[in-house]
Amino acid sequence: xxxxxxxxxxxxxxxxxxxxxxxxxxxxxxxxxxxxxxxxxxxxxxxxxxxxxxxxxxxxxxxxxxxxxxxxxxxxxxxxxxxxxxxxxxxxxxxxxxxxxxxxxxxxxxxxxxxxxxxxxxxxxxxxxxxxxxxxxxxxxxxxxxxxxxxxxxxxxxxxxxxxxxxxxxxxxxxxxxxxxxxxxxxxxxxxxxxxxxxxxxxxxxxxxxxxxxxxxxxxxxxxxxxxxxxxxxxxxxxxxxxxxxxxxxxxxxxxxxxxxxxxxxxxxxxxxxxxxxxxxxxxxxxxxxxxxxxxxxxxxxxxxxxxxxxxxxxxxxxxxxxxxxxxxxxxxxxxxxxxxxxxxxxxxxxxxxxxxxxxxxxxxxxxxxxxxxxxxxxxxxxxxxxxxxxxxxxxxxxxxxxxxxxxxxxxxxxxxxxxxxxxxxxx
Amino acid sequence: xxxxxxxxxxxxxxxxxxxxxxxxxxxxxxxxxxxxxxxxxxxxxxxxxxxxxxxxxxxxxxxxxxxxxxxxxxxxxxxxxxxxxxxxxxxxxxxxxxxxxxxxxxxxxxxxxxxxxxxxxxxxxxxxxxxxxxxxxxxxxxxxxxxxxxxxxxxxxxxxxxxxxxxxxxxxxxxxxxxxxxxxxxxxxxxxxxxxxxxxxxxxxxxxxxxxxxxxxxxxxxxxxxxxxxxxxxxxxxxxxxxxxxxxxxxxxxxxxxxxxxxxxxxxxxxxxxxxxxxxxxxxxxxxxxxxxxxxxxxxxxxxxxxxxxxxxxxxxxxxxxxxxxxxxxxxxxxxxxxxxxxxxxxxxxxxxxxxxxxxxxxxxxxxxxxxxxxxxxxxxxxxxxxxxxxxxxxxxxxxxxxxxxxxxxxxxxxxxxxxxxxxxxxx
Numbered sequence: 001x002x003x004x005x006x007x008x009x010x011x012x013x014x015x016x017x018x019x020x021x022x023x024x025x026x027x028x029x030x031x032x033x034x035x036x037x038x039x040x041x042x043x044x045x046x047x048x049x050x051x052x053x054x055x056x057x058x059x060x061x062x063x064x065x066x067x068x069x070x071x072x073x074x075x076x077x078x079x080x081x082x083x084x085x086x087x088x089x090x091x092x093x094x095x096x097x098x099x100x101x102x103x104x105x106x107x108x109x110x111x112x113x114x115x116x117x118x119x120x121x122x123x124x125x126x127x128x129x130x131x132x133x134x135x136x137x138x139x140x141x142x143x144x145x146x147x148x149x150x151x152x153x154x155x156x157x158x159x160x161x162x163x164x165x166x167x168x169x170x171x172x173x174x175x176x177x178x179x180x181x182x183x184x185x186x187x188x189x190x191x192x193x194x195x196x197x198x199x200x201x202x203x204x205x206x207x208x209x210x211x212x213x214x215x216x217x218x219x220x221x222x223x224x225x226x227x228x229x230x231x232x233x234x235x236x237x238x239x240x241x242x243x244x245x246x247x248x249x250x251x252x253x254x255x256x257x258x259x260x261x262x263x264x265x266x267x268x269x270x271x272x273x274x275x276x277x278x279x280x281x282x283x284x285x286x287x288x289x290x291x292x293x294x295x296x297x298x299x300x301x302x303x304x305x306x307x308x309x310x311x312x313x314x315x316x317x318x319x320x321x322x323x324x325x326x327x328x329x330x331x332x333x334x335x336x337x338x339x340x341x342x343x344x345x346x347x348x349x350x351x352x353x354x355x356x357x358x359x360x361x362x363x364x365x366x367x368x369x370x371x372x373x374x375x376x377x378x379x380x381x382x383x384x385x386x387x388x389x390x391x392x393x394x395x396x397x398x399x400x401x402x403x404x405x406x407x408x409x410x411x412x413x414x415x416x417x418x419x420x421x422x423x424x425x426x427x428x
Numbered sequence: 429x430x431x432x433x434x435x436x437x438x439x440x441x442x443x444x445x446x447x448x449x450x451x452x453x454x455x456x457x458x459x460x461x462x463x464x465x466x467x468x469x470x471x472x473x474x475x476x477x478x479x480x481x482x483x484x485x486x487x488x489x490x491x492x493x494x495x496x497x498x499x500x501x502x503x504x505x506x507x508x509x510x511x512x513x514x515x516x517x518x519x520x521x522x523x524x525x526x527x528x529x530x531x532x533x534x535x536x537x538x539x540x541x542x543x544x545x546x547x548x549x550x551x552x553x554x555x556x557x558x559x560x561x562x563x564x565x566x567x568x569x570x571x572x573x574x575x576x577x578x579x580x581x582x583x584x585x586x587x588x589x590x591x592x593x594x595x596x597x598x599x600x601x602x603x604x605x606x607x608x609x610x611x612x613x614x615x616x617x618x619x620x621x622x623x624x625x626x627x628x629x630x631x632x633x634x635x636x637x638x639x640x641x642x643x644x645x646x647x648x649x650x651x652x653x654x655x656x657x658x659x660x661x662x663x664x665x666x667x668x669x670x671x672x673x674x675x676x677x678x679x680x681x682x683x684x685x686x687x688x689x690x691x692x693x694x695x696x697x698x699x700x701x702x703x704x705x706x707x708x709x710x711x712x713x714x715x716x717x718x719x720x721x722x723x724x725x726x727x728x729x730x731x732x733x734x735x736x737x738x739x740x741x742x743x744x745x746x747x748x749x750x751x752x753x754x755x756x757x758x759x760x761x762x763x764x765x766x767x768x769x770x771x772x773x774x775x776x777x778x779x780x781x782x783x784x785x786x787x788x789x790x791x792x793x794x795x796x797x798x799x800x801x802x803x804x805x806x807x808x809x810x811x812x813x814x815x816x817x818x819x820x821x822x823x824x825x826x827x828x829x830x831x832x833x834x835x836x837x838x839x840x841x842x843x844x845x846x847x848x849x850x851x852x853x854x855x856x
Contacts, residue, residue: 037500045498049485057477070473072465072691100528101720108715116543116554116578126544126554142717149714150544263500265722286577287536289570292529292720294693 031372138381154383163196193346459800466778566809582811591624621774
């Protein structure tokens, strides 16, 4: 088919009638499908059921250093869990603290601590008139919710295939002392699926921030979440790069096993310099006696080591890959050449990012919803929920069974076409 | 033996020689015993090993309302866990939020949220010049650490056998709008073991605070932690009392299963009014997608209901009771009638509170340490670690095996005698 923009009004009107008929057919199916969040499917969760067997009433719940994991203590985690997660996120084990079940919670607490107590001796942010964060867009809505909740002003930074626009990032970070952080999902980014290039990581690590308490909030959410064995993205390790560049304290790296074992019942971690770790522990020891060590031990006994974890991730990939490919194939087939949308084809992670014609995203998502398919809300991938071009839509292929996903994506493609036709007709 | 205060100088000097000999004997034993924290013993932890078996790879981890506990979601907890903990802390299930592994963490987060965002629309505390908390003393050191960490001024309120001195509490709360909270451990209080009388609870509930954002921080740490079947303390349910008194929003009730199942691997909860719950959830949904539902389910399947939990607590009591009685018997035998100390005989909880002669506590704890027995630091039971009379010592009988506990308590009693003799001699 030819690009919609080259069609005459009559052709578009004809097309609209045809698409509207198809849409009504979908409405008749009474679908209730959810593609809104990056949730693993039941089939993926089944992969980790063995975790429920590794500890039993006969088990010795003592860890290597003699700590009884059943009792109080262990503020920063058991050493074998530190080793496992350190290998997972490519840092030395002594640069890590193991937390509870959620890296989002760790990020929230990091911002909250900076508000009330400041970063390594600097003024608490709640005492400052203005605090700003850089937000590569499109990005992860829950990051933006945290900074919005704390009244931190968010500045959009366009994402490219290589990561955030580094000219803009450097300009802000090096000249504006109210810029205290940047949200990053460096690998298989949420939602674009792109990974930061070596050049981007090096430029980030080599910045000279105007604010001494500027930190990179490095959400390593999809570090080992590949879709393919042969085509895998690699991202330079940021702690080492910052250290090399003479900025050892400039980054907090977050991660968890949420999309490896059970979301909500995994273990999370922060990795950062010893100076930052000392700063964090001063607060952490007030907040808790320690996180769930039995669950840490459960993870270690289940995976044994990083090799076990990598093997486990292959099984996830085998379930996820056909879903991503199904979405990509339908988008290619239905929308290829029409010039009414572009989309990413990531090598890992949980999302495909779709850009429609400007001003169409909200309407597309609304149309999907009316026919029973819930997408992530349009705008959600931008600070304050405001996509200035109203064009980005996050597609989350992981949760629905394959057949449902195919139906949902076909509906989605149809809605894209229908809304685009309307848009073009309006503009005539 | 007669009271030390009635002894002559010669008698005291003779006694001192004898006690010093005994002390040297203890030093020769090279003891390394720990009575510093309220940790359950290994024997108590063994009681909950069955928890490791209730979920297996064959289990259906779906809860009653159809939620797959293995996936994201469930911000305020699964309904069956709410029911279990609601029964445990005597509130309706819809007044509760289930958290992660630590009620201390919930308390910290509650204060932190009040600092950054205020309580139910009131000014965030970080924007105020002064915030004060009332601290019944002796009390729980980790409570005081939280308020100290946030720069909240702490005011000592003497504990009586019926709870905090209510005349003083009412005076502060009703006249000083900078007083925003009071820390309470109402049942088997840490460290006195006393429980609040009905009169105390009613007076607390009926206060008219000067500050609209004043809250009672009700740490229900030992609600079902009885030592005896026949002699149990009962404390009026504070949420209901506050509601009756027209102050439904005035209390946060905290609890956890830390000293029921595994400390650090339990589940925690807050119970409060719907207004407060709505206020809390606005923040909680930014902080996390949800707590560990699998662990919530594990607790529910292990206990089945409150009756299972009460039965389980009897087994704890059977292990703890002989330890408490051993300490009490040794103190009676060694110190009875000497008038150099008083101590509590609680019906539950984890501590015995000991008051020495004024100005002796630090020295007693130091002497114990020199002979290999670590007690809770003297002063720890007071804000800022400052016991104005230097007399309170918290005894934690739970952790050491019975024989070690006996040895440690004998050493403790000896140190009390020795330090008291020195004190009396100095004053002559």
